[in-house]
Amino acid sequence: xxxxxxxxxxxxxxxxxxxxxxxxxxxxxxxxxxxxxxxxxxxxxxxxxxxxxxxxxxxxxxxxxxxxxxxxxxxxxxxxxxxxxxxxxxxxxxxxxxxxxxxxxxxxxxxxxxxxxxxxxxxxxxxxxxxxxxxxxxxxxxxxxxxxxxxxxxxxxxxxxxxxxxxxxxxxxxxxxxxxxxxxxxxxxxxxxxxxxxxxxxxxxxxxxxxxxxxxxxxxxxxxxxxxxxxxxxxxxxxxxxxxxxxxxxxxxxxxxxxxxxxxxxxxxxxxxxxxxxxxxxxxxxxxxxxxxxxxxxxxxxxxxxxxxxxxxxxxxxxxxxxxxxxxxxxxxxxxxxxxxxxxxxxxxxxxxxxxxxxxxxxxxxxxxxxxxxxxxxxxxxxxxxxxxxxxxxxxxxxxxxxxxxxxxxxxxxxxxxxxxxxxxxxxxxxxxxxxxxxxxxxxxxxxxxxxxxxxxxxxxxxxxxxxxxxxxxxxxxxxxxxxxxxxxxxxxxxxxxxxxxxxxxxxxxxxxxxxxxxxxxxxx
Amino acid sequence: xxxxxxxxxxxxxxxxxxxxxxxxxxxxxxxxxxxxxxxxxxxxxxxxxxxxxxxxxxxxxxxxxxxxxxxxxxxxxxxxxxxxxxxxxxxxxxxxxxxxxxxxxxxxxxxxxxxxxxxxxxxxxxxxxxxxxxxxxxxxxxxxxxxxxxxxxxxxxxxxxxxxxxxxxxxxxxxxxxxxxxxxxxxxxxxxxxxxxxxxxxxxxxxxxxxxxxxxxxxxxxxxxxxxxxxxxxxxxxxxxxxxxxxxx
Numbered sequence: 001x002x003x004x005x006x007x008x009x010x011x012x013x014x015x016x017x018x019x020x021x022x023x024x025x026x027x028x029x030x031x032x033x034x035x036x037x038x039x040x041x042x043x044x045x046x047x048x049x050x051x052x053x054x055x056x057x058x059x060x061x062x063x064x065x066x067x068x069x070x071x072x073x074x075x076x077x078x079x080x081x082x083x084x085x086x087x088x089x090x091x092x093x094x095x096x097x098x099x100x101x102x103x104x105x106x107x108x109x110x111x112x113x114x115x116x117x118x119x120x121x122x123x124x125x126x127x128x129x130x131x132x133x134x135x136x137x138x139x140x141x142x143x144x145x146x147x148x149x150x151x152x153x154x155x156x157x158x159x160x161x162x163x164x165x166x167x168x169x170x171x172x173x174x175x176x177x178x179x180x181x182x183x184x185x186x187x188x189x190x191x192x193x194x195x196x197x198x199x200x201x202x203x204x205x206x207x208x209x210x211x212x213x214x215x216x217x218x219x220x221x222x223x224x225x226x227x228x229x230x231x232x233x234x235x236x237x238x239x240x241x242x243x244x245x246x247x248x249x250x251x252x253x254x255x256x257x258x259x260x261x262x263x264x265x266x267x268x269x270x271x272x273x274x275x276x277x278x279x280x281x282x283x284x285x286x287x288x289x290x291x292x293x294x295x296x297x298x299x300x301x302x303x304x305x306x307x308x309x310x311x312x313x314x315x316x317x318x319x320x321x322x323x324x325x326x327x328x329x330x331x332x333x334x335x336x337x338x339x340x341x342x343x344x345x346x347x348x349x350x351x352x353x354x355x356x357x358x359x360x361x362x363x364x365x366x367x368x369x370x371x372x373x374x375x376x377x378x379x380x381x382x383x384x385x386x387x388x389x390x391x392x393x394x395x396x397x398x399x400x401x402x403x404x405x406x407x408x409x410x411x412x413x414x415x416x417x418x419x420x421x422x423x424x425x426x427x428x429x430x431x432x433x434x435x436x437x438x439x440x441x442x443x444x445x446x447x448x449x450x451x452x453x454x455x456x457x458x459x460x461x462x463x464x465x466x467x468x469x470x471x472x473x474x475x476x477x478x479x480x481x482x483x484x485x486x487x488x489x490x491x492x493x494x495x496x497x498x499x500x501x502x503x504x505x506x507x508x509x510x511x512x513x514x515x516x517x518x519x520x521x522x523x524x525x
Numbered sequence: 526x527x528x529x530x531x532x533x534x535x536x537x538x539x540x541x542x543x544x545x546x547x548x549x550x551x552x553x554x555x556x557x558x559x560x561x562x563x564x565x566x567x568x569x570x571x572x573x574x575x576x577x578x579x580x581x582x583x584x585x586x587x588x589x590x591x592x593x594x595x596x597x598x599x600x601x602x603x604x605x606x607x608x609x610x611x612x613x614x615x616x617x618x619x620x621x622x623x624x625x626x627x628x629x630x631x632x633x634x635x636x637x638x639x640x641x642x643x644x645x646x647x648x649x650x651x652x653x654x655x656x657x658x659x660x661x662x663x664x665x666x667x668x669x670x671x672x673x674x675x676x677x678x679x680x681x682x683x684x685x686x687x688x689x690x691x692x693x694x695x696x697x698x699x700x701x702x703x704x705x706x707x708x709x710x711x712x713x714x715x716x717x718x719x720x721x722x723x724x725x726x727x728x729x730x731x732x733x734x735x736x737x738x739x740x741x742x743x744x745x746x747x748x749x750x751x752x753x754x755x756x757x758x759x760x761x762x763x764x765x766x767x768x769x770x771x772x773x774x
Contacts, residue, residue, distance in 0.1 A: 260702060266733055269705060288528050289529045289532060292528050377526060378526060381527075382529055384529060384533055385536060388533065388536045388537075389536070402532075403531070403532045403535045403536065405611075406611025407535070407536070409607075409610045409611055410610070410612045412570065412572040413611065413612035414612055481572075484702055486662040487662040487700050487764075490667045493660055493667075494659055499577060500577060503578075504575070504578070508543055509575055509607065509610070525578075525581070
């Protein structure tokens with residue numbers, strides 16, 4: 001199969017994300033990554049001006065956000081440098097976010113490549129099933145690492161499958177495929193530490209293959225040693241005192257804080273977490289057809305594995321999907337952040353899910369329905385609820401819940417995390433811009449200072465509006481509904497002398513961001 | 526395909542289950558006409574707080590456990606509910622009110638809202654010993670209570686009040702997430718009446734499903750008294766909240 005269709009789908013993904021990015025708020029983590037990218041951009045400029053000084057002073061510029069490898073943030077910085085600083089084509093935030101769209105497009109490309117091994121319809125449906133949900137669609141917009149590492153997990157899978165000869169035409173030059181595999185794996189390592197789980201998955205996959213393939217797989221594995229080299233090159237922080245920085249990096253994640261997370265009516269504050277938490281969460285946040293199809297795909301892959309009926313490629317997909325989610329079922333791994341940490345699980349199930357969907361359409365075609373019509377109807381049934389969810393909820397992606405949860409209000413009744421990362425505040429910024437007097441002090445609650453500055457730089461928040469540290473020294477408050485921060489709303493009532501909101505973001509009735517104004521100020525009720 | 530159709534049917538009809546601004550405006554108007562000064566509104570589900578935009582004329586409560594919740598001074602509770610919202614469990618809320626001895630009046634339907642008066646048949650409040658207008662969150666529910674500084678012995682935090690004797694009700698808890706930090710010791714609340722020790726309440730770190738909103742009930746002889754609430758703990762960097770009132774039973 002030619003690469004034309006995957007490339008076209010990737011371009012479509014990029015365009016869709018680019019066209020729908022304007023309302024997506026700056027999530028808390030993005031604030032830190034924006035700051036890191038600013039620092040790295042300064043380093044790049046120094047590198048062009050005075051390379052020796054840049055090589056000497058890596059720590060000064062790269063210590064910002066030392067806890068994550070450098071590649072994604074370096075790309076955010078390069079994109080901003082080119083498209084915003086030099087060309088002035090894009091505003092700041094969009095400049096930083098463009099590489100995120102590219103990774104999302106790459107994910108589409110690789111899912112389509114995997115899907116294309118089954119059929120042309122599967123090539124289209126695999127990425128469509130992944131993206132036709134507000135949670136995944138939302139994450140595609142961010143200058144963060146979750147979609148990039150998901151894409152690179154799929155990319156490593158494709159590169160591995162090509163290198164061992166189970167995907168596409170037999171490799172004429174195995175070395176080229178090996179170098180590509182090592183390079184993609186290195187990029188994954190240089191984006192997020194999840195990538196360290198990939199070699200064990202590939203090793204197990206290789207060991208489970210039939211003898212000739214097993215031998216080839218085991219000879220391919222050493223190419224993964226290129227990965228740490230790429231990590232080192234793409235992360236200048238490691239260029240001086242690498243042992244110390246690697247130690248800091250590992251230490252940050254082995255001692256990672258457990259944020260309180262609301263789940264089925266209780267706050268999860270620390271281990272042991274419910275073993276099926278990731279699966280239950282997926283079932284509750286994704287649209288019903290995707291839940292059914294991904295569940296069927298997982299079950300079918302496991303069934304065929306148990307009956308030794310899995311092709312090497314499907315075995316690889318099962319392994320990568322399992323490797324993406326199993327760490328979060330250990331009961332000790334931090335589980336905050338919705339589904340973002342195990343996006344690769346559903347991504348790697350997508351080709352199988354798409355195949356099952358296409359097969360069901362073929363069964364209908366066998367019963368006399370024209371094949372194309374059957375396929376279109378099946379695709380519409382699978383994708384329309386997700387597209388509806390996107391149309392209905394976007395850009396408030398961290399709040400989205402599917403039909404099994406009863407939508408957003410059902411999830412609120414079940415006691416699920418209402419939102420996270422504070423990006424929903426974009427809904428009330430226009431109101432604040434319109435009502436707050438000049439120089440007004442606003443308590444933005446979960447919006448960190450970096451994101452507040454980013455909103456001002458992006459022109460979404462008036463530059464004269466000041467950042468207040470709490471309701472006590474604020475004239476307005478934009479309180480975000482979080483179970484664990486419920487104390488801030490009564491604190492605002494007591495400070496402001498009113499319990500009546502001025503406005504707010506309510507998604508299907510559920511409070512997300514509630515704005516209070518001190519009595520007598522513009523906009524106060 | 527049928528799953529897809531079902532999902533779309535749910536999505537398309539969800540807005541019909543949710544109240545509009547007009548529904549809330551009608552509820553607000555109904556409450557202005559029917560509610561008295563000793564009335565309050567209880568939202569159901571408790572998260573349905575968009576109502577606060579519309580119904581500012583009465584105290585609004587978002588208690589989660591309607592059987593155990595205190596409503597001091599409230600004679601009639603207006604249950605403002607979303608009866609068609611998914612997983613709303615309105616029946617359980619009504620049953621909880623029945624179990625505490627409350628009796629319902631006639632329900633009014635206002636679009637996707639229901640408004641139902643419940644006579645609580647609660648005791649008559651003789652004195653509020655803490656300010657019922659101040660609210661703080663304890664155990665994720667906004668509760669009328671007064672924040673009191675925690676002190677280290679022998680200098681405990683102190684709250685003074687004067688009021689009538691009767692059945693004394695004291696409620697107390699740590700505000701915010703620090704209530705759940707298990708490494709901390711308990712907070713001790715000592716109650717003195719006219720300078721004499723009456724009772725003590727220990728507020729340990731909250732371990733769900735145990736409530737962090739601790740209760741103490743004691744009898745105080747009739748007549749006016751001076752009440753002192755002394756709050757102490759080993760670690761004092763926690764906001765602490767106390768609610769206290771006396772009633773005729």
